[in-house]
Amino acid sequence: MSRSLGRYAYDVVVIGAGGAGLRAAVEAREAGLSVAIICKSLFGKAHTVMAEGGVSASMGNVNSDDNWMVHFRDTMRGGKFLNHYRMAELHAKEAPDRVWELEMWGALFDRTKEGKISQRNFGGHEYPRLAHVGDRTGLELIRTMQQRIVALQQNDEKETGDPEKFIKVFAELTITEILKDNGKVSGVYGYWRESGDEVFFDSPAVILATGGIGKTFKITSNSWEGTGDGHALALKAGGRLKDMEFIQFHPTGMVWPPSVRGLLVTESVRGDGGVLTNSNGERFMFNYIPDVFKDKYADNEAEADRWYTDQTNNRRPPELLPRDEVARAINTEVKAGRGSEHGGVYLDVSKRLPAEVIKKKLPSMWHQFYELAGVDITKEAMEVGPTCHYVMGGVDVDPDSTAAVGVPGLFAAGEVAGGMHGSNRLGGNSLSDLLVFGRRAGIGAANYVKSAGANPVSDTSLKAAQEKIEKPFTQTGGENPYALHHELQELTQSLVGIIRTKKELEEALIKIAELRVRIGKVSVSGGREFNPGFHLSFDLDNMLLVAESTALAGLTREESRGGHTRDDFPVMSSQWRQVNLICTFDGKKVSVEKTPLPSMPKELFELFDPHELEKYMTAAEMSKGGSN
Amino acid sequence: MARKINLRIWRGNSTDGALQDVTVDAMEGEVILDVIHRVQAEQMNDLAVRWNCKAGKCGSCSMEINGKPRLACMTRVSTFEDGETVTITPLRAFPVIKDLVTDVSFNYKKAMQIPAFQPPADLKPGQARMQQIDVERSQEFRKCIECFLCQDACHVIRDHEENKKSFAGPRFFIRIAELDMHPLDVIRNRKQTAQEEHGLGMCNITKCCTEVCPEHIKITDNAIIPMKERVVDVKYDPLRWLGSVIRKRDGIL
Numbered sequence: 001m002s003r004s005l006g007r008y009a010y011d012v013v014v015i016g017a018g019g020a021g022l023r024a025a026v027e028a029r030e031a032g033l034s035v036a037i038i039c040k041s042l043f044g045k046a047h048t049v050m051a052e053g054g055v056s057a058s059m060g061n062v063n064s065d066d067n068w069m070v071h072f073r074d075t076m077r078g079g080k081f082l083n084h085y086r087m088a089e090l091h092a093k094e095a096p097d098r099v100w101e102l103e104m105w106g107a108l109f110d111r112t113k114e115g116k117i118s119q120r121n122f123g124g125h126e127y128p129r130l131a132h133v134g135d136r137t138g139l140e141l142i143r144t145m146q147q148r149i150v151a152l153q154q155n156d157e158k159e160t161g162d163p164e165k166f167i168k169v170f171a172e173l174t175i176t177e178i179l180k181d182n183g184k185v186s187g188v189y190g191y192w193r194e195s196g197d198e199v200f201f202d203s204p205a206v207i208l209a210t211g212g213i214g215k216t217f218k219i220t221s222n223s224w225e226g227t228g229d230g231h232a233l234a235l236k237a238g239g240r241l242k243d244m245e246f247i248q249f250h251p252t253g254m255v256w257p258p259s260v261r262g263l264l265v266t267e268s269v270r271g272d273g274g275v276l277t278n279s280n281g282e283r284f285m286f287n288y289i290p291d292v293f294k295d296k297y298a299d300n301e302a303e304a305d306r307w308y309t310d311q312t313n314n315r316r317p318p319e320l321l322p323r324d325e326v327a328r329a330i331n332t333e334v335k336a337g338r339g340s341e342h343g344g345v346y347l348d349v350s351k352r353l354p355a356e357v358i359k360k361k362l363p364s365m366w367h368q369f370y371e372l373a374g375v376d377i378t379k380e381a382m383e384v385g386p387t388c389h390y391v392m393g394g395v396d397v398d399p400d401s402t403a404a405v406g407v408p409g410l411f412a413a414g415e416v417a418g419g420m421h422g423s424n425r426l427g428g429n430s431l432s433d434l435l436v437f438g439r440r441a442g443i444g445a446a447n448y449v450k451s452a453g454a455n456p457v458s459d460t461s462l463k464a465a466q467e468k469i470e471k472p473f474t475q476t477g478g479e480n481p482y483a484l485h486h487e488l489q490e491l492t493q494s495l496v497g498i499i500r501t502k503k504e505l506e507e508a509l510i511k512i513a514e515l516r517v518r519i520g521k522v523s524v525s526g527g528r529e530f531n532p533g534f535h536l537s538f539d540l541d542n543m544l545l546v547a548e549s550t551a552l553a554g555l556t557r558e559e560s561r562g563g564h565t566r567d568d569f570p571v572m573s574s575q576w577r578q579v580n581l582i583c584t585f586d587g588k589k590v591s592v593e594k595t596p597l598p599s600m601p602k603e604l605f606e607l608f609d610p611h612e613l614e615k616y617m618t619a620a621e622m623s624k625g626g627s628n
Numbered sequence: 629m630a631r632k633i634n635l636r637i638w639r640g641n642s643t644d645g646a647l648q649d650v651t652v653d654a655m656e657g658e659v660i661l662d663v664i665h666r667v668q669a670e671q672m673n674d675l676a677v678r679w680n681c682k683a684g685k686c687g688s689c690s691m692e693i694n695g696k697p698r699l700a701c702m703t704r705v706s707t708f709e710d711g712e713t714v715t716i717t718p719l720r721a722f723p724v725i726k727d728l729v730t731d732v733s734f735n736y737k738k739a740m741q742i743p744a745f746q747p748p749a750d751l752k753p754g755q756a757r758m759q760q761i762d763v764e765r766s767q768e769f770r771k772c773i774e775c776f777l778c779q780d781a782c783h784v785i786r787d788h789e790e791n792k793k794s795f796a797g798p799r800f801f802i803r804i805a806e807l808d809m810h811p812l813d814v815i816r817n818r819k820q821t822a823q824e825e826h827g828l829g830m831c832n833i834t835k836c837c838t839e840v841c842p843e844h845i846k847i848t849d850n851a852i853i854p855m856k857e858r859v860v861d862v863k864y865d866p867l868r869w870l871g872s873v874i875r876k877r878d879g880i881l
Contacts, residue, residue: 042678043736044774045686059754100753106745106810108763108770115757133767139685140770151744163740194725223680257657263683368683371702372659482669526674529641530726533673 005466006192006199010036010168012445013188013203015175015230018046019138020414020434020441021209022145023098027442028207029152029167033449036201037149038170040193040225044146047211047223048434051138052266052364053122054130055435056428057095061116062128063311068092069607070126075429076608078124078322079392079422080562081577081616082243085600086399087420091429091436098435099131105151107144109133121271124322124426126296127311135266135364141431173199175229176469176538178206178237178410179461185237185409187457189465193535196528198469200462204455205445208234208395208404208412209438213247216543216550217388217497218489221253221264224539230416231549232542234395235585239404242418242580244393244546245553246563248425249498251326253387255344260372262387265347265365267427269382270319272361273308274349276330277381278338284345285318288329292615297321324424324562327386331498334385344385350378386498390425391546392563393553394418396582401444402437409448409455413441423562472537473528477521481536484522488515488543496551501567505555512548513589519544548590549583556581556592574618602626630655633663633705634713639675639727647715654705660716661689661700664728676727684842687775691728692717697777697840720787721780735776738796741825742803747812758811769806769851771843772799778837778847784830795827798837798847805851823859828852 012028014021017039025035039046058071071092076083099117103109109131110118119128133140149167157163175190179200189200210230214222231241252265270276278284286304289297297318298304304317319326330345340346349358355378359366362377369375369382395412396405402417404410414434421429472481495508519540524533559573560566579594605613605626614622633654636647650671654663661679668675679689682701689700694715708714722730747756778798785791796804801822808818822828833856835848845851 041680041686041688042732045680045688047681049686049773050681050683097753103756103812104747104751104753106747106807106813108758108767108810110767111758111760111763115759118760133770136685136771139773143770143772147739147744150739153740154744157740194729223682223686225680258655259658259662260683364685371684372704373657480673482673524673530676530729531674532668532676 004197006197007202008036008199009202010034011203011449012036012205012207013038013201014207014209015188015233016046016209016211016414016416017043017169017171018048018209018211018414018434019141019145019431020438021046021207022142022149023435023438024207024209024413024442024445025167026145026148026152027439028446031443031446033446034165035167036170036203037167038173038175038188038190040174041172043169043171044142046142047225048142048431049139050221050223050264051141051431052135052264053268053271054120054132054137054428055095055099055141055431056122056125056129056426057099057131057432058092058127058129059096059099059117059119059131061112062119066127066129071095071129072604073607074125075426076422078426078429079424080572081422082561082580082597083422084399084419084598085604086598087437089604090399090440091420091433094436095432098432098439102141102144102435105144105148107140109140120268121320122427123267123270123320123326125428130428132268135268135362137431174535174538175233177465178233179457179465180237180407181455181458181461183408184452184455185407186455186461189462191469194530196531196534198466200457200465202457204452205409205411205449207441207445208410208416209414209434209441210416212415213391213543213546214388215539216488216492216547218493219253219262220388221250221262222388227539228542228546229539230412231394232545234404234407234410234412234416235545235549235583235590237407237410239407239410240396241549241583242393242396243423243553244391244549244583245557245581246392246423247388247550248323248390248392248563249327249386250389251323251330251386252347252384253389254373255340255383255385256342257373263368263372264387264389265382265384266362267323269347269349269362269365272349273352274319274347275317275352276319276326277346277348278333279340280338284333284338285321285326285329288325288332289318289321290325292612293321293325322424322426327498328565330384330386340383342383344383346381347384348381350380355379390430391415392418392421392423392425393550400440401447402441403444403448409452411441411445413437423564472522472524472534475521476523478523479518479521481522481524481533481540484515484518485536485540485543488540488547492547492550496547496554499565499567500554502555505551508551509548509555512544512551516544545585545590552590552592553581553583556594572616574616574621577616578618578621599627601628631710633708634711635663635667636713636715637664637667637675637728638717639672640724641726642724645724647717649713658705659701660693660703660705660714663705664700664716676725676729678729685773687773687842690719690775690777690780692720692780697780699775699777699842702842719776719780721782721785722776732776734792735774735779735797735799738800739803741796742800742807743815745807745810746814748814751812756812762811765809765850766806768845769802771845772802773843774799775842777840777842781836781840783834783836784827791827791830795830798831798852800826801828801831801855802845802847802851805855808855819855819858822855828855828859831856
């Protein structure tokens with residue numbers, strides 16, 4: 001049966017229509033490029049809508065002591081100093097402008113009494129820093145940018161008669177391959193989810209903004225879209241993945257009922273006063289303050305409670321430690337038999353705030369628990385436990401331009417890019433990340449296209465991509481893609497999860513290799529039209545590559561840091577801090593190599609108290625005092 | 629604690645289709661989307677359904693459950709009686725693509741027809757000052773997750789394809805109201821265009837849209853009725869009418 005093959009040509013193709021993709025598209029269009037925005041879902045449904053707490057930016061609206069340097073320090077601290085310093089620097093410096101810009105596009109953030117954008121407390125942030133709209137900040141972000149794109153299209157319509165002349169959204173389209181010719185990106189290949197018809201784009205530049213990998217795990221806060229497509233596309237195109245061992249398990253996901261297990265409970269619950277207790281009613285987080293944070297976090301309830309009203313004279317409550325610390329603490333409590341009825345711990349805001357304040361500050365949380373669990377959070381405690389939330393690792397990029405290392409014409413921004421968050425991301429730093437680096441990706445791609453020029457897709461590249469798409473329908477073997485996905489999720493959850501060991505990671509790699517063989521036998525029933533089994537067969541291949549990278553990097557890194565905890569190497573090592581693990585793919589298997597982490601220049605080094613840096617760095621690094 | 633649930637699911641495409649009966653396990657605490665996924669994984673691998681967040685935040689899994697426009701992810705199985713057959717059909721106001729997936733492009737076309745937010749020309753980023761009480765009115769409408777259940781429920785277009793051309797629907801009335809009440813937006817004739825170009829007058833405030841809104845936005849009371857009242861005010865108040873004719877000012881509304 002011959003099917004129609006669509007062909008389009010754009011200056012830049014953006015894969016992913018979440019915050020990073022849309023921000024990149026706006027910037028690329030404003031720089032004069034024609035832009036295709038491609039997304040697997042409908043326009044405006046991307047996972048960014050799930051972001052609840054806020055977008056971090058040191059505007060200093062609530063505490064005027066805040067500035068980019070404090071934000072930079074908090075970010076590096078949160079990432080346990082494995083962050084690429086330049087990304088953390090750009091992010092901290094540019095975030096306020098990115099937030100104010102949204103306001104110029106119609107965003108309506110909550111306000112302070114003076115009428116400025118309000119900012120809330122969050123884990124790991126020294127000052128109230130998260131601009132927010134109740135607990136639906138992500139929705140505000142994505143809607144604002146969606147409407148900004150529409151505004152640009154309306155302008156184009158006025159000027160050219162065609163709203164889609166320079167910027168067009170291709171919704172419900174999956175990209176299966178980045179095409180390369182002459183050693184550079186030449187376009188992308190994929191299929192319409194609706195019809196199954198294949199399509200390709202000639203495009204000298206491609207921006208990956210595909211988000212995360214949560215769906216490789218069983219318990220996750222991510223939607224079906226988080227299948228690591230961009231990570232895998234980059235690997236297959238010859239790109240490098242960095243820091244893939246670092247996965248953030250958000251400490252508070254719902255644990256009951258089973259159907260919502262993993263669904264996120266926003267950190268704002270703790271930022272606004274919620275406390276964590278175990279089955280003995282003990283506020284256990286006081287027992288889990290690591291040495292490196294002892295001077296910043298209160299060791300008694302009285303001081304912790306005073307902090308909510310007086311942040312100058314008191315240390316922060318330990319519930320607001322960075323996410324990796326809280327997730328591990330909950331894990332330990334449950335394993336020690338002090339868990340809640342359904343295997344989590346209790347998170348209670350009902351005894352801390354009046355009912356009407358809870359409903360006002362945390363409306364979607366109230367709604368979510370009331371509708372899905374039958375729990376009224378103004379009257380009773382929530383049950384929560386860790387859930388796979390975010391991958392710190394991602395495409396190895398140049399910090400300033402977001403250009404992917406090793407693949408000319410490829411760019412990556414947002415969760416799919418690595419380096420910004422080091423070994424652990426602070427809450428609120430994701431929305432700001434995607435704004436800052438989404439914009440930079442748009443600029444980076446525009447500069448590249450202007451200097452590199454056109455690079456049309458060759459027939460050879462096309463033919464190879466076409467053959468791959470046909471495979472699930474032609475191959476036999478009877479493997480069910482849903483069953484394989486289920487097996488993959490079970491194995492990552494139990495062997496590559498929150499606490500890891502050499503033995504389990506090795507076992508995971510063997511099982512992943514077995515699954516790779518079986519994926520070659522997936523056969524799909526039904527036709528091409530909107531066939532989820534067919535769609536999943538491609539996602540599976542991506543998830544497998546991601547899981548393999550994570551397991552391999554996890555096995556290689558013999559220390560515990562941020563989102564990577566090794567039971568057999570429980571201590572953080574200053575030697576390992578100087579190392580990034582880079583994964584590459586040769587078409588058959590993933591390999592890992594060590595590369596040195598770029599070290600901070602003097603002017604950034606000197607922003608820290610040397611006594612703090614000593615806890616992370618080697619004596620040699622300390623005596624050098626920065627890289628210049 | 630599994631129990632069996634009987635589903636009657638509409639399967640087909642733009643030209644043809646029928647309801648198909650299927651029985652599937654339902655676990656404690658599950659929602660309709662869970663059991664649809666189980667059907668998909670075990671019995672109908674190619675069953676088409678849209679979904680994303682499974683938390684009532686993205687508005688993708690809109691469908692009709694026993695004839696009512698609902699989000700499948702927010703409809704708990706426990707709300708149905710044991711032995712009851714639950715009928716699941718695609719949104720009726722939009723053309724079917726396949727099974728439970730419909731073509732909702734109507735909504736994106738309407739979105740394109742509403743002039744974008746426009747701040748004052750001299751406003752610099754970071755300089756805006758607004759009071760919470762003033763942003764809250766628009767914030768209510770910005771809670772919209774674009775599930776389009778209100779569009780599906782609205783009888784002006786539900787069974788009247790012919791009205792779609794001249795009627796934007798409740799989702800876009802709240803968008804216009806949101807911009808109209810936005811403290812920084814400088815376009816002044818939004819209510820008038822709601823009436824003249826987007827069919828506000830065709831709404832006879834039966835509140836069906838408000839009833840189905842999963843975000844509990846008071847679409848009729850807080851957006852549609854206030855806009856209608858102001859439009860009527862000007863249209864039928866002779867002095868205001870005269871003023872608007874003589875001065876030719878957009879801003880009179």
